[in-house]
Every structure is written in C-alpha cells, then in structure tokens.
Amino acid sequence: xxxxxxxxxxxxxxxxxxxxxPAWQAWVSAGLTVAALMGVFMSLFALVVLLERKGLGRIQNxxxxxxxxxWGLLQPMADFIKMLTKEDVVPAGADRxxxxxxxxxxxxxxxxxxxxxxxxxxMAAVDLDAGVLYFFAVGACIELSVFMAGWAxxxxxxxxxxxxxxxxxxxxxxxxxxxxxxAVMLAGTLSLGGIVEAQAVPAGGWLxxxxxxxxxxxxxxxxxxIAALAEANRSPFDLPEGESEIVAGHLxxxxxxxxxxxxxxxxxxxxxxxxxxxTLFLGGWxxxxxxxxxxxxxxxxxxxxxxxxxxxxxxxxxxxxxxxDQLMALAWKLLVPMALLNxxxxxxxxxxxxxxxxxxxxxxxxxxxxxxGLGYGALARGLYESQGFGPRVYRFAD
Amino acid sequence: MExxxxxxxxxxxxxxxxxxxxxxxxxxxxxxxxxxxxxxGVFLTLEAEFVAFAQLLVYVGAVSIxxxxxxxxxxxxxxxxxxxxxxxWTVGVGVALLVLAAVVSAVPAAGGxxxxxxxxxxxxxxxxxxxMTRHVVALEVLxxxxxxxxxxxxxxxxxxxxxxx
Amino acid sequence: MTTxxxxxxLSALLFSxxxxxxxxxxxxxxxxxxxxxxxxxxxxxxxxxWRHGAHPAPVDGLVMVLFVVAVAAAEAAVGLALVIALHRxxxxxxxxxxxxDGDGGSEGGAAS
Numbered sequence: 222x223x224x225x226x227x228x229x230x231x232x233x234x235x236x237x238x239x240x241x242x243p244a245w246q247a248w249v250s251a252g253l254t255v256a257a258l259m260g261v262f263m264s265l266f267a268l269v270v271l272l273e274r275k276g277l278g279r280i281q282n283x284x285x286x287x288x289x290x291x292w293g294l295l296q297p298m299a300d301f302i303k304m305l306t307k308e309d310v311v312p313a314g315a316d317r318x319x320x321x322x323x324x325x326x327x328x329x330x331x332x333x334x335x336x337x338x339x340x341x342x343x344m345a346a347v348d349l350d351a352g353v354l355y356f357f358a359v360g361a362c363i364e365l366s367v368f369m370a371g372w373a374x375x376x377x378x379x380x381x382x383x384x385x386x387x388x389x390x391x392x393x394x395x396x397x398x399x400x401x402x403x404a405v406m407l408a409g410t411l412s413l414g415g416i417v418e419a420q421a422v423p424a425g426g427w428l429x430x431x432x433x434x435x436x437x438x439x440x441x442x443x444x445x446x447i448a449a450l451a452e453a454n455r456s457p458f459d460l461p462e463g464e465s466e467i468v469a470g471h472l473x474x475x476x477x478x479x480x481x482x483x484x485x486x487x488x489x490x491x492x493x494x495x496x497x498x499x500t501l502f503l504g505g506w507x508x509x510x511x512x513x514x515x516x517x518x519x520x521x522x523x524x525x526x527x528x529x530x531x532x533x534x535x536x537x538x539x540x541x542x543x544x545x546d547q548l549m550a551l552a553w554k555l556l557v558p559m560a561l562l563n564x565x566x567x568x569x570x571x572x573x574x575x576x577x578x579x580x581x582x583x584x585x586x587x588x589x590x591x592x593x594g595l596g597y598g599a600l601a602r603g604l605y606e607s608q609g610f611g612p613r614v615y616r617f618a619d
Numbered sequence: 620m621e622x623x624x625x626x627x628x629x630x631x632x633x634x635x636x637x638x639x640x641x642x643x644x645x646x647x648x649x650x651x652x653x654x655x656x657x658x659x660g661v662f663l664t665l666e667a668e669f670v671a672f673a674q675l676l677v678y679v680g681a682v683s684i685x686x687x688x689x690x691x692x693x694x695x696x697x698x699x700x701x702x703x704x705x706x707x708w709t710v711g712v713g714v715a716l717l718v719l720a721a722v723v724s725a726v727p728a729a730g731g732x733x734x735x736x737x738x739x740x741x742x743x744x745x746x747x748x749x750x751m752t753r754h755v756v757a758l759e760v761l762x763x764x765x766x767x768x769x770x771x772x773x774x775x776x777x778x779x780x781x782x783x784x
Numbered sequence: 785m786t787t788x789x790x791x792x793x794l795s796a797l798l799f800s801x802x803x804x805x806x807x808x809x810x811x812x813x814x815x816x817x818x819x820x821x822x823x824x825x826x827x828x829x830x831x832x833x834w835r836h837g838a839h840p841a842p843v844d845g846l847v848m849v850l851f852v853v854a855v856a857a858a859e860a861a862v863g864l865a866l867v868i869a870l871h872r873x874x875x876x877x878x879x880x881x882x883x884x885d886g887d888g889g890s891e892g893g894a895a896s
Contacts, residue, residue, distance in 0.1 A: 319649065351669050351743050358659075358672040359681025365652055368687050372645055384691050391684060411743050624786045628794050635798055638817050639805030651817045654798075661794070662788070665835045670849050674827070677853050680818060682860045689813055689864040693871040713856030719800035726792040732842050750841050750850075761854055768858035772865035778872065 227517045230257070233344050254346045258335050265526075266488045267297035273534050280538035307477035312374050315474065320373035322396075324475070324482035326366035330359045331490045337413050338496040341506045341519035345414055352413040353405055356497055357398055360452070363490065367461075367471055370483070374474030382470025385545060386454065386461030392552040393451035393458075399560035400444035403437050403567030404501040413497075417505035427511045431504040435587025437567035442502040444560050446532070449494040451552070455485060456537040460545055495529035496522075502514050555600055562596040624664050631657030644690060652683040669743055691778075791832035799825035812867045812877045816860060823856040 225232075234253050241249040271286070271293060273512060310350025311320055337352040339345035349355050364387050371383020405411055408419035422429045432438035451458040461470040472483055503525050506518035522532035545550065566589045573585050634654030641647045655678035662671035750758055798821055805818030827849050834845030871877050 319646075349668065351672055354669065354672045354676070354743075358675035358680065361676050362656070364680065364684055365649070365687075368684075381687065384688070387684060387687070391681070394680075570748075621786055624790065628790075632794070632797060632801070635801040635821050638821065639801060639809060639814065644811065644813065647814055647817060651820070653820065656826065658798075658828065661791075661828060662831055665791070665831050667831045667835065667846055667849075670827075670831060670846050670853075673853060674824075677857050678820070678824070682857055685860055685864050686813060686817065689867055692868050693813075693877050702880060708808040712804050714807055715800040715804035718803055719796055722796040722799065723793060726789060726796065746843050746846060749847055753844070754847050754851075757851060761851060765854060765858050768862050772861045775862070776865040776868045 223515045227342055227519075230341070230519070231518075233236070256322045256543040258340075258346060259332065261340075262335065262489060262492060263485075265492065265523075266485060267301075267369055269492075269530055270300070271296050273537070276531075276534045277538045284482060295449075301481075304478055304481035309477040309479065310474075311377070312474055313581075314375045316373045316375070319369050320474070321479075323366050323369035323373055324479045324486070326369060327363055328482050328489070330366075331363040331486050331493060334359045334490075334493045335496075338493065339413050339417055339500060339505050340496075340522050341517070344506075344519060348412055348414040351411045353401060353411045353501075356413075356493075357394075357401075360490075360494070361394065363486075366486075370475065371471035376474055379471050379473050382461050382473070386471055389454070389458065389461060389548055389552075390452055392549055393448045393556075396444055396552060396556035396560050397448035397452060399557065400441045400448060400563065401497070401501055402560075403441050404432050404566050406564070407432070407567055407571055413500050413505070416508060417500055420504040420507055422507075422511045429504055429507050429509055429511070431507070431509065432502045433504075435567075436593060437563050437570055438502050440559070440563050440566070440593050442498065442555060444563065445502065446499045446529075448552075448556065449491075449498060450533065450536065451468055451548070452494060455487075455491060455533055457540040457543050458548060460542060460548060488564075491533065492526065492530070495526055495533075499525045499529065550604065552605055558600055559593070559597060562593060566592050621664070627657055627660035627664060630654075631661060645687075648683065648686045648690060651686070652679050655679050655683065669746055720739070788832060788836040790808055791828065791836075794827045795828040798822075798828065810879050812870070812882075813864070815865050815879065819863075820856060820860060823852060827852055836868065870884070 234250065234257075237253060238246050238250045274296070275285035275293065286296040289295045289299045311317060334348045334356050337349055337355055339348070367386045367390065368383050371379045371386070403418060408416040410416065420429060420431050428434075433442050443518075450456075456462050463473060472480060477482060499522065501588075506522045508514050508516055508521050541551075569592070570585060570589055573581075573588070576585060578584075631654050634650045634652075634657055637650035638654055641650060656675065659671045659679070662668075662674060665727050672680040802818045802821030802825060805821065806815050809815060809818070830849045830852070834841055834843075834849075837845070867877055870882060874882060877881060878879050
C-alpha cells in the first residue's frame with residue numbers, strides 16, 4: 222500500500238505508455254515525463270513567486286500582495302497576464318537576432334538540467350552515468366545568454382552589468398563544483414541515482430546516512446548553498462540585477478514576455494540547483510529515519526526543496542547586498558580554499574571509517590570540524606586583517 | 620545516415636562556417652559557441668557521454684566566455700566591426716580546400732568499420748580507473764600545466780605599473 | 785547508418801573551415817577561434833576511431849580526448865592573455881598591423 226502511493230506516478234506513466242502503439246512508446250514516454258516535469262516546476266515557480274513577495278513583505282513588516290484573490294493567491298495569474306500584454310520594446314539600434322535568442326539561451330539549458338534530478342524513487346527522467354557532470358555542463362551554458370542579453374541592446378550599462386554578471390558566475394562555479402566533489406567522491410559515482418542510493422539507512426540502523434550528517438557534508442552544504450545563491454544571482458549576491466545598482470543590469474533592455482522568460486529562468490535555475498544540493502547532501506528523496514519511510518519519496522523531495530526555497534527567501538529579505546570586489550574576494554580567497562580543505566577532510570573521514578575504539582565517532586567529528594574550523598579561522602582572520610581597517614579619516618573641503 | 624547525426628553535424632558546420640566568415644566579431648564568437656555545442660552533440664551520437672559533457676563544460680562554458688571577455692577587454696564589444704578587407708582570402712580558402720581534398724582522399728571509401736556493438740557506453744568508473752592507473756603521470760603533468768597556464772595568463776594580462784597608458 | 789567515413793569527413797570539413805579561418809582573418813581573436821576549431825576536429829577524429837574500434841574498446845582514446853580538451857583550453861587562455869597584453873601596448877588586435885620588427889602601430893592604429 223505504501224509502495225503503491227510512492228510509485229503512483231511511475232505506474233500511471235507506465236499505464237499510459239502501454240496504451241500507445243509500440244512504435245510510438247519511446248516518444249510518448251519521453252513526452253509525458255517532460256510535460257510532467259515542466260508542469261510541476263512551472264506551478265512551483267508561480268507559487269514561489271507569490272510566497273516570496275508575501276514572505277519579503279512580512280519580513281519588511283507589510284502584508285505583501287493581498288488584493289487579487291483570497292490571500293493574494295491569484296497574483297501570479299495577474300502577473301502572467303501583465304507580462305503577456307506588455308509591449309515588447311526592442312531598442313532601435315539593437316541586434317534583433319541576439320536580443321531574441323538570449324532569453325531562449327537562458328531558459329533552455331535550465332530546463333535541460335531537470336532531466337537528471339531524481340524527484341522520487343525511480344522518478345528521475347534520465348539516470349545518466351555522468352549525471353553531476355551533465356548538470357554542471359548544462360549550467361555553464363547560461364553564462365553566454367547573460368552576455369547576449371547585455372550586449373544585444375547596445376547599451377553600455379547593460380554591457381557593464383553583463384560583464385560583471387559573467388565574472389560573478391564563473392567565479393562561483395568553482396566553489397559549486399568543488400563543494401560537490403566530496404559527495405561524489407564518497408558515493409563513488411557521478412550518477413545522481415547512485416548518490417541517493419549511497420545515502421540509505423544502513424542495515425541494522427534507523428538513521429539514514431545523509432551526507433549532511435558528516436563534518437564534510439555540513440561544510441559542503443554550506444559552501445554549496447552560498448555558491449548556488451551566487452550562481453543564481455540571488456540576493457545577497459544580486460549585484461548584476463540590483464535595482465539600486467545598475468537598474469536590472471544586463472536585463473535593462475528587456476520588457477514583457479522576454480523579461481518574464483529571464484525571470485522564469487532564474488527561478489527555475491534556483492530550484493534546479495537546490496534540487497542538486499538536496500540530492501548530493503540531504504539524501505535526495507530519502508526519509509531521514511527508517512520509521513518515516515511511509516511518507517512518499519516525492520513528498521520528501523519537495524519538502525526539502527521547500528525548505529531550501531524558504532531559506533533563500535529569508536536570506537533575500539535579511540542580508541544586505543555584497544559589494545562587487547567583496548564578492549570576488551569571497552569566491553576566490555575564502556570559498557575555494559575552504560572547498561579544497563573540505564575535500565581533504567572528506568578523504569580523512571573516508572579513511573577513518575574503520576576506527577572502532579570507544580569515542581571513535583567523536584574523534585572523527587572532532588578531527589573533521591577541527592581542521593575545517595582552523596582553516597576557516599585562519600582564512601577569515603587573515604583576509605580581514607589584510608584589508609587594513611584603521612580609524613576612519615575624514616577629509617573636508619577646506 | 621541517422622537524423623540525429625545529420626541535424627547535429629549541420630548545426631556544427633553552420634556554426635563553424637559562420638564563426639570564421641561573419642563580419643561582426645561578437646557574432647563570430649557566438650557562432651563558435653554554437654559550433655562547440657553542436658560538436659558535443661556529435662560526441663553524444665558517438666555514445667561518448669563523459670567527453671560530450673566535458674566538451675560542453677570546457678568549451679561552451681569556459682573558452683567561449685574567455686573569448687567574450689577578451690573581446691570586452693580589447694574594446695571590440697562596443698565597436699565590433701570585424702576584419703573587413705579579406706584580401707588575400709582566396710589564398711587562404713584555396714589552401715583550406717586543398718587540405719580538405721587531401722584529408723578526404725585519405726579517408727577509407729564510404730563504409731568502413733561499423734560501430735561495434737552499439738549500446739556499450741564507456742562507464743565513468745572505467746574512465747576514472749584508466750586515468751588514475753595508466754595515465755596518472757600525464758594527469759599530474761596536466762595539472763601542473765594548467766596551473767602554469769593560469770599563473771602565466773594572469774601575469775601576462777595584468778597591467779604593469781610603469782608603462783600603463 | 786552512420787559509419788566511420790561520415791565522421792571522418794565531418795572532422796575533415798571542420799578542420800578545413802578552421803584552417804581557412806586562421807589563414808584569412810586578420811583579427812587575433814578570430815585566429816584563435818580557428819585554432820580551437822581545428823583542435824575540436826582532431827578530437828572528433830579521436831572519438832570516432834574509439835567508437836568504431838574494438839568492442840569493448842579500452843578508453844585510452846577518450847582519455848586522450850580529455851587531455852587535448854584541457855590543453856586546448858589552457859592554450860586559449862594564454863593566447864587570449866597575450867592578445868589583451870598586445871592590445872594594451874599597441875592599441876590594436878589587427879595581426880597585419882602588429883606584424884613588423886617588434887613595434888607595430890603604436891602611433892595608434894585603428895583597432896579592427
């Protein structure tokens with residue numbers, strides 16, 4: 222019974238594919254999977270846009286949208302109609318082809334990235350052998366679309382914003398990938414299904430061995446989340462599109478549906494990279510304990526995804542924006558060395574798995590956290606001191 | 620020929636020809652990125668998944684961005700009129716055609732070995748083991764080479780303090 | 785059925801397109817694009833021969849492709865850094881104007 226609810230979508234899909242003539246079955250199966258994924262994540266996008274505005278409003282002590290429909294629930298519909306009916310302004314001197322293709326080049330790779338996410342048990346669209354590499358490869362194609370968007374409008378500010386955005390995105394790709402390496406290393410496979418398998422409840426235990434319940438997993442999840450925030454251009458790393466900075470930066474020449482496409486691309490990218498973080502560190506669709514296994518796997522995945530999204534909304538409403546040079550220094554001087562140290566700690570954890578003396582668990586955790594803490598302390602203190610803050614000097618125009 | 624191969628190779632060739640023949644420099648770089656992505660698709664038709672994704676990641680995600688940044692730093696982004704007068708383009712294209720003829724004549728006649736047992740994919744594990752056992756020295760040397768290239772590129776491109784215009 | 789012949793012809797075409805680009809364009813960045821296309825054509829050759837070889841084929845061919853990709857990326861990085869440094873010194877990326885005994889066009893040749 223529990224398994225029937227867990228596999229209800231898989232069985233439904235097999236039934237529908239069974240009705241189709243044999244020559245078409247592969248196409249019908251692929252089409253159904255794609256339609257289901259897009260439907261689910263697009264509705265999630267609409268819901269999250271509303272939740273974000275309500276959440277940010279409450280953080281800022283105001284109610285957020287509450288006019289359209291009960292509790293503002295029809296606000297995404299109103300936004301969608303507005304975006305569709307707005308005039309699509311293309312600047313006179315703009316490069317029309319590149320201007321048109323930039324939103325397409327943004328949304329298409331993001332949608333491709335959903336193909337490898339295991340949303341539930343047996344519910345990954347394609348379980349590639351090199352799934353993690355595929356995800357990062359597809360994510361790297363988004364940066365070109367940022368450049369295309371900034372350049373196509375023939376607007377110097379848009380170009381400047383695009384260059385800054387590209388610099389930010391490539392800088393934070395390194396910590397993102399390096400933070401994913403320990404999870405891949407200890408699971409022994411690049412396939413996302415395999416990584417979820419490796420985080421199962423061990424025989425005879427009750428607590429699942431999620432990667433986040435290890436010192437390197439904890440640090441890795443923190444690094445991954447920070448890098449993911451910067452990759453998705455989310456606050457506090459939204460320098461490229463901050464309204465008080467450069468008025469939407471590389472998106473300033475876009476209006477109407479094309480802007481909506483960029484918006485969709487950004488949010489879908491946020492969901493995708495959160496999904497990857499969940500799969501790598503939080504056990505994917507696994508429940509945390511064996512006595513909670515009766516909850517369907519897809520509910521666990523979306524609950525964790527909801528937690529991530531709530532965290533992102535909270536960070537957006539609370540933290541101030543990071544300055545451009547601080548952003549680069551954070552990526553190259555703090556996150557990359559910490560990620561490399563994390564890989565070493567993960568290797569140490571793996572090789573100390575054979576320790577079985579009394580207090581071994583405490584020793585392993587202490588060693589891992591100690592090395593990471595020392596590294597972080599030395600880096601953070603060193604970077605802070607090297608900025609040379611002194612007493613503030615005022616110069617008056619005398 | 621399979622449709623997938625036809626479509627992907629058409630995209631690759633179109634992108635490559637556009638990359639070397641368009642006038643606008645930024646269009647050339649974008650067309651080159653399309654050619655690289657198309658080539659990743661050709662690798663996928665050859666069932667070399669790891670290499671295809673590595674090609675996407677490195678070429679489209681890094682080398683294309685490098686070229687875009689170089690365009691930006693050499694002020695070609697704001698005035699992107701590329702090389703106009705093409706003389707002597709006849710000589711260049713002629714030499715390329717000669718090379719094409721020479722290479723194609725060396726290719727065995729239409730046919731050649733069929734792909735042996737399609738459906739066998741190089742598992743990532745096998746590649747990893749090969750890299751770390753048989754080719755580990757080359758891997759480490761490659762790491763050194765990449766580090767040297769990184770430092771070298773940084774040193775070359777940094778403005779010097781004295782003769783900075 | 786795509787045979788080895790088709791892949792080799794495609795790689796020869798790519799190589800000659802890259803070669804034409806290197807020989808005809810005057811801008812340094814476009815020459816680098818041509819070089820990258822030629823390296824990609826060589827990669828395609830390697831992967832095609834790996835696939836149409838023994839079964840199951842040893843993956844040394846694919847490992848070689850990975851090395852070529854990495855080295856080509858490093859070479860592109862250094863080449864573009866050189867282009868940037870040359871532009872800073874001589875204000876041009878036009879290879880014809882840069883091509884003289886050591887000091888070309890520093891009286892401000894138009895960058896084209």
